[in-house]
Amino acid sequence: MTFSICVRERYTDDAGDDRVRFGVAVTTRLPGVGALCPFASEHGAVATQSHTNVKLGREGITYLADGLAVEDALDALLAADEGRERRQLHGVDADGTFAFSGDECGEWYGHRVGQNYTVAGNLLVGPEVVEDVAAAYESTAHGEAPLAERLIDALAAGHEAGGDKREDLPVQSAALRVTNTEEGDRAEPSYDDLRVDATETPIADLRETFETAVRGYEDALARYADEEE
Structure with a gap:
């Protein structure tokens, strides 16, 4: 019923320190996916679906915070889950x-593990959805656009490839989260945690929400910069 992407990107912050950002984005032909599937922290990103x-x-995010590698954390959780053959679970941490x-996910289902990212989907029109999400992300992985924007682009590619095959369910949703390992008081951009909970045009609405949030964030920065001067 869903397809999603988790990514890890290394970068240098304004102080010259090496940092990592994590992102996760998801869409489905059901409402409220942002409350259920995407998880992210300064330790990694995880998507749970199907x-x-x-x-x-x-618990995957909690295990990462405790120092477990993403492979060990998620594998351990699945081992204790009696319904694991109906699940899809994927994610990234700083290194892995x-x-x-699972074998009982709805057709078409599958996943792809790339360099610094994972993609998975189920109840899709075919493997081209996952492949196009991966290709879209790979084409922008070193771009200057915010990760949130590039995650929306990746979802859009999967949506254009056919996405979720259940066309009899028009009400859809989409969400994204981006986090990083930077410390201190700097506020996270207000466009790094966005959800569209019930719509018939989830990707277009998520993009519009992102663009509006960017404008609001920049307006706020300018307003308070003027006050400090």
């Missing part, structure tokens, strides 16, 4: 990647 078990995402698709 007969979604929210516990896998929440993990992806699992």
Whole structure:
């Protein structure tokens, strides 16, 4: 019912320190996916879907914070899950990647593990959805656009390839989260945690929400910069 992407990107912050950013984005032909599937923190990103078990995402992020590698954390959670053959679970941490698709997921289902990212989907029109999401991300992985924007581009590619095959379910949703390992008081951009919970045009609406949030964030920065002067 869903396709999603998790990514890891290394960069240098304004102080010259090496940092990592993590991102996760998801869309489905059901409302409210942002409350159930995408999870991210300064330790990694995880997506849980297909007969979604929210516990896998929440505890996966907690395990990463405890220092477990993403492969060990998510594999351990699946080993204890009696419904694991109906699950899809994938994610990234600072060093590794993990992806699992159970044998009882809805056709078409599958996943792809690339360099610094994972993509997975189920109940799709075919493998081209996952392949196009991956290709779209790879083509922008070293771009200057914000990761949130590039994640929307990746979802758009999968959506254009056919996405979720259940055309009898018009109400859809989409969400994204981006985090990083930077410390201190700097506020996270207000466009790094966005959801569109119920719409018939999830990708277009998520993009519009992102563009509006960017404008609001920049307006706020300018307003408070003027006050400080």
